[in-house]
Structures are given as C-alpha cells and as structure tokens.
Amino acid sequence: MAVFNFxxxxxxxxxxxxxxxxxxxxxxGGSGASLVELSHRGPEYTAVHEDAIALAxxxxxVPEDFAVLxxxxxxxxxxxMVPMNFLGEGRSAAYVISGAWAKKAFADAQLYxxxxxxxxxxxxxxxxxxxxxxxxLAPDTRYLHVxxxxxxxxxxxFDWPEAGAPLIADMSSxxxxxxxxxxxxxxxxxxxxxxxxxxxxxxxxxxxAALESTNRELGAYLRYDLHRDGNSLFNTPxxxxxxxxxxxxxxxxxxxxxxxxxxxxxxxxxxxxDAIDGSGGFYTSPVQRDSRSxxxxxxxxxxxxxxxxxLSACSDVGLVGLKGHRSVGGVxxxxxxxxxxxxxxxxxxxxxxxxxxxS
Ligand SMILES: *Cc1c(COP(=O)(O)O)cnc(C)c1O
Numbered sequence: 001m002a003v004f005n006f007x008x009x010x011x012x013x014x015x016x017x018x019x020x021x022x023x024x025x026x027x028x029g030g031s032g033a034s035l036v037e038l039s040h041r042g043p044e045y046t047a048v049h050e051d052a053i054a055l056a057x058x059x060x061x062v063p064e065d066f067a068v069l070x071x072x073x074x075x076x077x078x079x080x081m082v083p084m085n086f087l088g089e090g091r092s093a094a095y096v097i098s099g100a101w102a103k104k105a106f107a108d109a110q111l112y113x114x115x116x117x118x119x120x121x122x123x124x125x126x127x128x129x130x131x132x133x134x135x136x137l138a139p140d141t142r143y144l145h146v147x148x149x150x151x152x153x154x155x156x157x158f159d160w161p162e163a164g165a166p167l168i169a170d171m172s173s174x175x176x177x178x179x180x181x182x183x184x185x186x187x188x189x190x191x192x193x194x195x196x197x198x199x200x201x202x203x204x205x206x207x208x209a210a211l212e213s214t215n216r217e218l219g220a221y222l223r224y225d226l227h228r229d230g231n232s233l234f235n236t237p238x239x240x241x242x243x244x245x246x247x248x249x250x251x252x253x254x255x256x257x258x259x260x261x262x263x264x265x266x267x268x269x270x271x272x273x274d275a276i277d278g279s280g281g282f283y284t285s286p287v288q289r290d291s292r293s294x295x296x297x298x299x300x301x302x303x304x305x306x307x308x309x310x311l312s313a314c315s316d317v318g319l320v321g322l323k324g325h326r327s328v329g330g331v332x333x334x335x336x337x338x339x340x341x342x343x344x345x346x347x348x349x350x351x352x353x354x355x356x357x358x359s
Contacts (some may be wrong), residue, residue: 002344004095007321008151008296009194017247034091037239045239049232052246059249063182064206067228069204070242075101075172075191078202079108082145082168082187085214085224087113091142094118094165096135099126099150100156100327105170109145118144118163126153128288132161139298143186149174151194152325154298154332155291160184166210174295175203176252176337178262185222186210192241195295195336197248199260200241215314254287254336268335268344269294275348282355286330297333306358307331313354319347 005012028035031044040042056068071077082105082157087093092114095106098121109115118137119130139142145163147157151173160167166186175190187206193199204224211317226234252261276283276299284300285292301307310331314322324330329331333347 001318003318003320004322004339004346006319006333006335006339006343008325008332008334009191010199011194011321011334011336013197013244014248014251014338017244019242019249020247024287028037028346035243040233040236040239041145044225048239048243048246049237050243052249052347055246055253056203056247059176059252059259060180061182061203064242065208066182066205067208067224068349069206069224070201070225070232070237070245071227072201072238073163074193074199075189075202078106078170078189078204080112081224082143083109083112083115084191084222086142086168086186086210087115088213088215092094092116092138092140093168094137094141094144094163095142095147096130096161097121098129098155099153100325101150101170101172102147103147105147113118116215121148124288125286126150127155127286128162128291129155129157129159132159132163135161135163137165141255143168145169148257149293149295151296151334152328153287154285154293154296156293156295158290166207172202173334176258176261177265179258180205192299194334197245198241198287198297200238201245205244211281238345245249248338251337264341265294265335265337266339268339269297270296271348272335272343275351279351279355282359283351286338295335298328298330299333300330304329305343309358310354314350316346317346317350319343320349 026034028044050137053068062068067171093109095115095117096119097106097117118135144163145168147274148172167184168187169187172191173194189204192201206224211228276285301310311322321335322331324332
C-alpha cells in the first residue's frame with residue numbers, strides 16, 4: 001500500500017525521483033555499472049556533481065560570491081565545523097537558543113571558542129522564536145547562529161534578525177521551502193534528509209569573503225576553504241545522496257521553483273492548523289501562533305491513550321510517521337515539499353472523524 005509519510009527525517013521523497021533512481025541504479029546511462037560504483041572523478045559522476053551544484057545555485061538564487069558545498073557528517077558536523085572555522089582567538093559568537101537543535105549547536109560551539117546565548121526560549125518552554133529586537137549582542141560578535149526551524153519543537157523563524165553580526169543558520173528542516181535573503185548570511189547549512197534528498201550529505205552555502213579568515217589549523221576535512229578549493233571533491237563525496245539531491249532539485253524546478261513550493265507549503269500548513277484551531281480544543285498546538293512552523297506541525301490529542309489510538313487510526317489508512325519526537329511526545333506532521341496536498345487532506349479527514357468518534 002502506498003502511504004503518506006509524515007516522518008521528520010529521513011522523510012518522504014518525490015515518488016518520481018525514487019522511480020527514476022531505481023531504473024538507473026544498476027546500469028547508469030548505459031555505462032554497464034552503477035553510478036555508485038564509478039569513480040567520483042570519472043565523466044559520469046562529474047556530470048552528476050556539476051549538475052547538482054548548478055541546480056542548487058539556480059534553485060536557491062545563490063549569489064556569485066557564495067560557494068555551494070556538499071559535505072558529510074550531517075548537520076551535526078556543522079555544529080562543530082562552524083565554530084572551528086570561524087571562532088579564532090579573541091572572537092565570540094552569539095547563539096539564539098530556540099530549542100533542541102539550537103542547544104546542540106550551542107553546546108558544540110562552546111567547546112571551540114567563546115559562544116554566548118543571545119536569547120533563550122527556556123522560560124516559555126521553547127514555544128516561540130524571538131523577535132529581532134529581543135536579541136542581545138555583544139560588540140564584535142563574529143556571527144549570530146540561528147536555527148531557522150526547530151524540527152522537534154515545531155517553531156519557525158519568520159523575522160530574520162539584522163543585529164549587526166552576519167547570520168549563520170541551521171536550515172536543516174526548512175531549507176528549500178522559501179527564498180533565502182543572502183545579504184544577511186555568511187553561511188547556511190542543512191542536512192539533506194529532511195527536504196533535499198536521502199541522508200548522507202549536507203549542503204553548505206558559504207560566502208567566499210568569509211573563507212579568507214577561517215582557521216587553517218584544522219584537520220583537512222574540517223576546513224571549508226579546502227572543500228571550496230576542491231569543489232566538494234576534496235575527498236570522496238557522498239555520491240548516492242548528491243545524485244538524488246540533483247534529481248529532487250530538477251523536479252523542484254519543473255514544479256515552478258521556490259516561490260511555487262512556498263505557496264503550496266503555506267496552503268498545506270494552513271489546512272492543518274485550521275483543523276487544529278477549528279477542533280474546539282480537542283486538538284491543541286503547544287506553540288505560539290506567530291512562530292508556528294510550516295514544516296513540522298506539532299499538536300496534541302487529549303490523553304496518552306487517545307493519542308495511541310489516533311496514531312493507529314492514521315496508520316490504518318496509510319498515514320505514517322506521525323509520532324512526535326521521543327523527547328516531547330504528541331503528534332508531529334512533517335509537511336516537507338514532497339508531501340502532497342492530498343496527504344494533508346487525508347490527515348485532516350482522519351482528525352475530523354476521530355474527533356467525532358471520541359468527544
Ligand atoms: C535533523 C536536524 C539536525 C541533525 O541533522 P543530522 O544530519 O542528523 O546531523 C540538525 N538541525 C536540525 C534543525 C535538524 O532538523
């Protein structure tokens with residue numbers, strides 16, 4: 001049975017991309033070998049690699065003076081690479097502590113340099129993003145790190161802070177859902193497995209000028225400048241992941257690009273939030289309205305027993321991956337680009353039926 005997969009990551013991919021990959025997996029373009037068996041310096045993979053980078057540049061409207069990198073180690077390695085590269089002696093970095101992922105990024109940064117919290121959402125239970133004017137930045141802050149979408153808490157940043165320090169953002173779970181205002185950023189990173197492709201790669205966009213003063217006294221893999229110099233072929237790249245990312249990007253172009261998916265994304269999220277708000281308190285959202293994530297919609301069903309039954313009612317009709325993160329419980333519907341509107345319509349229909357039967 002085909003399902004609608006609401007998993008937060010790894011997460012749903014366009015069916016057409018998977019089918020294309022299946023058809024090409026064993027014999028790539030008549031070469032007699034699989035792409036994943038061929039040299040990463042050979043003509044077949046070189047074309048795939050260049051294509052993925054060019055498509056990323058075009059889809060994200062990346063300015064000329066930014067490099068596009070594909071790295072391994074997930075978004076988690078970026079939690080270390082960012083401070084290792086940018087936080088030299090006498091420099092400090094500010095972190096917006098907006099939830100579970102921001103806390104991890106902040107903890108790693110503190111190992112490599114002076115990092116401080118510019119705002120902490122703990123008092124509100126991480127139920128919203130800060131307003132830009134709430135941030136407190138020390139003079140000479142090298143960068144301000146933000147997590148644009150807290151995948152577990154279900155909150156998203158809509159007002160980018162323009163606080164006097166360049167932004168560095170973890171966009172793992174809302175990358176490719178809306179345009180990026182590049183002028184504010186020195187670096188943007190995202191693990192692939194939420195909205196871009198299979199796990200195994202992360203995409204990093206970094207301003208060339210920012211690479212001039214990065215730390216050179218690091219193990220080679222940890223240096224952004226070497227990955228830039230090698231065009232992400234400094235060592236063997238995650239070829240399978242990059243190959244599929246290229247296919248996902250091409251499909252996005254065919255669908256009308258970022259503006260089109262952003263419009264559809266707002267529709268999908270509105271449909272679900274309207275169902276929650278219209279349930280007369282049966283379903284509840286734990287996050288503040290102006291920070292509600294369009295990508296990971298977190299909500300509660302009254303009582304743990306009903307929650308279990310709700311999740312079963314969903315899986316009975318092929319709606320899977322809806323269990324909230326183990327640290328917070330509840331229900332979480334991830335509405336990444338590959339989730340069609342019909343998937344959200346099906347979920348809303350189950351919600352309405354389930355409420356009628358149980359209230
Ligand atoms: C999933 C996620 C991560 C961790 O990604 P890995 O690729 O597993 O390291 C980091 N930040 C955010 C916002 C995420 O959603």
